[in-house]
Amino acid sequence: MAQDLKLSQSSSSNGWTIKYGVFGEANSHARTVVFVHGTPWSSAVFKPLAKALQSRGGYRVVLYDLAGLEAICSKEIWVDTSVRTQASVLADLFQHLQLDQDDRERRPAVIAHDIAGAIALRASLLHSLKYRSLLFLDTNAVLPWGDGFYKLARSEAKTFLQLPPDIFEAMIRAVIRSASHAPKAFSRVWEDILAEPWTDKDPSVAEAKQSSFMRQIAQANDADVAEMLDKDLYRQIECPVKIMWGEQDKWILKEKLESLVEKLADSFKEFVVVPDAGHLIMLDQPERVATETYDWLSKN
Template sequence: MTTHSRTRPWHLHQYVQVTAGEVATGVFGDGPPVVLVHGTPASSYLWRNAVPTLARHHTVYVWDLLGFGASRLDRDLDPGATPSIAQQARTLAELVEHWGLETPALVGHDIGGGVVMRAHLLEGVPASRIALLDAAVLGPWNTPFTEHQQRYAEAYRTMPLHIFDDLVTARLRTAVHRPMSEEVAESYRAPWAGAEGQQRWIDQVCAVSFEDTREAVARLGEVSAPTLVVWGAEDQWLAPATGDRLAAAIPGAERVTIPGAGHFIAEDRPEETAKVLVDFFAAERARAEAGPAGATRVRRGEG
């Protein structure tokens, strides 16, 4: 893999060549490594206001999933490649190797949670600890809107651009509890704009399937890394009860709810999200340093 620089919005200046395309990446801060994996239909932009707090304690690695944000899926390199969870998990494994990380903390939001768990359990990506935020892991997790698009993909692909744009804009606004500003809404919408963006949107919608997380779900009982499950109390896409089920399926997992946050938890409550992660990582690090005799599990109640 090779890396080169390119100017683009939101600080991701590094591009890494992977098997199926070119991934936009960024590295911030100093300390134990943390890899942030966003979900759909977002990009690394989701993390922009949480990264400064995390970067005061950690080296934070962020990237745009293939086919999302500024990352490019290249079918000339891999004709069979799709922006599926399985493909993203293989890409995460490549990136972790490229960055030279031995046991990073892995954080996954939405389908990024599915990517993290598949990468860890099926691709062999090591993890010192895992945090799953409003995560699409346990099925069924497709929303009715996503299922409708999958069922009538060709209609959405050929829909007049201005109508499709209205749908995307309205959809993105339901991802948050606190209203987005026009500037923020435009930043989330921009990668999906125009004819190319419309096709990329439908490509990723059609590629996302619970089949890609089924194998990981079957092995959740094998997870030994300390795990934290975080959910926005006002998530309209994946109900908080899903987070309860996910935490119950992973041995020893902790469960936290953040009030006043929708599905895009790091957009609604970036400081609170970052603090929950920093506290979790610090507690686990202290426990590891203390050893078995001094270990005490810190349980966090619902927000």
């Protein structure tokens, strides 16, 4: 499922080692697509969609993992992995890969899921990144964000760090399943893949991964989004924007995306509601998402 497209390259940004991979055609006619995942996910969630694009031909795909997925880096929960930092990391990756910013036709398209919507917007608005287009999949870039679990985890991060590893892993797996429209039927293979960054059978590694997970949650700082909202910056996005939302998404309600639509103003172009899909829309309905994505990229 997600075994291919390994992130075999790395760069440095904000004190983190960023793992990434560039796949597909490298000729001057290939369109570059950068995938930005959210929390608590990894680039693995995008691999089926990336493969689908590759099979069409004409695309160069960039996958990378957000800062903070390398559990051995630090057990200190306050090492920075905030939206502010992740936006800076994305800007550094664009520079590292020398992604075109001058020719609109050759600028990369960006596909963002979950909190990555806020990351991509901040990277554009405060780091001057230019995109050919933006596709948001079940993303949240308005406040307040986070459901009851995330609010509790953010406020009581140190308490969650004290959970025994097996209890913590059970919690992680429950969180992952809750992002599907059919939690009881969610693939165990995918559950294992998505749990891997945060769990381990080795107690010392499990402890570090537990810290990594809580770091990502605890540092989802409202101020990093409020800064953009208070200045009404979203309407300054110059590229066309499409939003897709899984109709059974219990993490991000439709009203949040409708609010985002209003704030995007003229840059917003399409809103697609996908039935039988939850927050992990790209795994719940891979064929529909691939078709919608290809159609969008073909037009923009």
